[in-house]
Amino acid sequence: MMWIYYAARSTVELEDVCEALEISLDLPPFEFDGHDTWRYAWSDNDIIGLYVTEADDFQTIETWIAGCPQGVNYQVSLCAEGEPPDFAWRLVRALKSEAVRFAERVSSDS
DSSP states (O other): OEEEEEEEOOOSOHHHHHHHHHHHHTOOOOEEEEETTEEEEEEEOSSOEEEEEEESSSSSGGGTSTTOOSSOOEEEEEEESSOOTTHHHHHHHHHTSOEEEEEEEEOTTO
């Protein structure tokens, strides 16, 4: 399995992004939680795991992983064997914004 990370600056609410991804990727309903100035949601099926985080500001997320673009308020982490077909396009449609793939790593839990 690998982790693929995307970042974006979007005005779409977290629930709406997750609903669009849920429908587009045939995922079960997302679960939601929050911490300080950011909220996050997650869902998975037998093929992918998806984790979506929305921060209240445009500085927090860029501090989490080296190489993250500056000025973003969303991070999307995908766990899968590889990027599903059309995933980036589906993500852009859900966020209504450009999404930058900025990092990936192989999971040691494979």
